[in-house]
Amino acid sequence: MSLAGRPRRVAVLGATGCVGRHVCAAFAERGADVVAIARRPARHIGPYPFRALDAGRLTGGELAAVLAESRVDTVVNAMLGWGRSAREMDDANVRPVERLLAALRALPDPVRYVHLGTIHEYGPIPYGTAVDETAEPRPTSLYARSKLTASRLVLDAAARGELDAVVLRLTNTLGPYTAPESFFGALAARLRRAAAAPGEVTDVAVAAAHRDFVDVRDAAAAVYAAAAGAAPERLLNIGRGEAVAVETLVRTLVEVSGLPPDAVRIRHAEVRSRSAGADWIQVDPSRARQSLGWRPGHLLTDALRAVWRTVEPAPPVPLSPR
Missing domain, CATH: 3.40.50.720 (NAD(P)-binding Rossmann-like Domain)
Structure with missing residues (x-):
């Protein structure tokens, strides 16, 4: 059928x-x-x-x-x-x-x-x-x-x-209206709060992980x-078919936010064993390209700009490494 x-x-x-x-x-x-x-x-x-x-x-x-x-x-x-x-x-x-x-x-x-x-x-x-x-x-x-x-x-x-x-x-x-409970949704909300309080430093625990x-x-x-x-x-x-370091995306989000680089202090942490993912996620999207004619059209920088543009300020919340 x-x-x-x-x-x-x-x-x-x-x-x-x-x-x-x-x-x-x-x-x-x-x-x-x-x-x-x-x-x-x-x-x-x-x-x-x-x-x-x-x-x-x-x-x-x-x-x-x-x-x-x-x-x-x-x-x-x-x-x-x-x-x-x-x-x-x-x-x-x-x-x-x-x-x-x-x-x-x-x-x-x-x-x-x-x-x-x-x-x-x-x-x-x-x-x-x-x-x-x-x-x-x-x-x-x-x-x-x-x-x-x-x-x-x-x-x-x-x-x-x-x-x-x-x-x-x-x-x-990633992109517009990213879920507020997600890692990048929560981080963007905290950065919005930091933007309203110049001089405030946001501590972020980032796992040594690469994700698609x-x-x-x-x-x-x-x-x-x-x-x-x-x-x-x-x-x-x-997926895009490329694994990107989570830390790279964190630093990119800080950059698109307009905050100075020292507004965020990154602390390296282990990938949680109970996390939904692991230290490496990369998709082979070739079947989707062949079957659907589909290819991603947005850069991840575009996606993070959209996260920043649509996020609402929120009080600080504990961020676990993802």
Whole structure:
């Protein structure tokens, strides 16, 4: 089962998150009608019809009724959940996908489903290498395990011909309205506060890690391309294809902020074993280039400028090395 053609009406679940709001914008900019679905509204979401729904708590039948009423031909799952235990992680990331898949099967007309996974589903990546879609996933964190379980549910259903779906494993994202609880979101908020207090020095613990970051606007463009493709690969990695030192990005953010270099005092720290990532993350995006014709269009400096431009000042918060 494969749906070709330009998406006309899309439902975006998790529409108020950092990635979700940019996915909404990517579809709207390309002429699609957007139905934004999330538990609660948020600023910067855009002028789209909004449905305040907790998709993780609806039954498959209830969710199917909502999607059918909205007359969508495309569904994007940008929901993200967190928990402290394996059960809480599964409740946040697996159970909602089970219900959503049941809803998609119950729809009177087929839709294209784009599921957003995470590069962390692969687990630790050997230093100096780029992970591609043939790698055997071996996640170590509770979060990554739950996300892998959800992605496999989607891939298995697609392999059985039950739905038309593609899974995108996104690497780390940066850009406008970066999540305030993320490392760079929290750091930018602290730098905003420091900018209002000349002479204040911000201490930052930075792990000796290299990560593949992609501008969230480019990630959203990849989501649209996966929705519009006639017969995309069922699993695609989305990233820039380069691992950049986290410390380099920290110093770049300080530079684009306009603060003097000595406004930040960097303390080197070990990568936390419980971190979602490890000391090296690099994506091989060649399959996405070939299948979708997708390439990132924003430099990381552009992404960090956007982080700075859209961040709100916040009181200092402890920053752990990422």
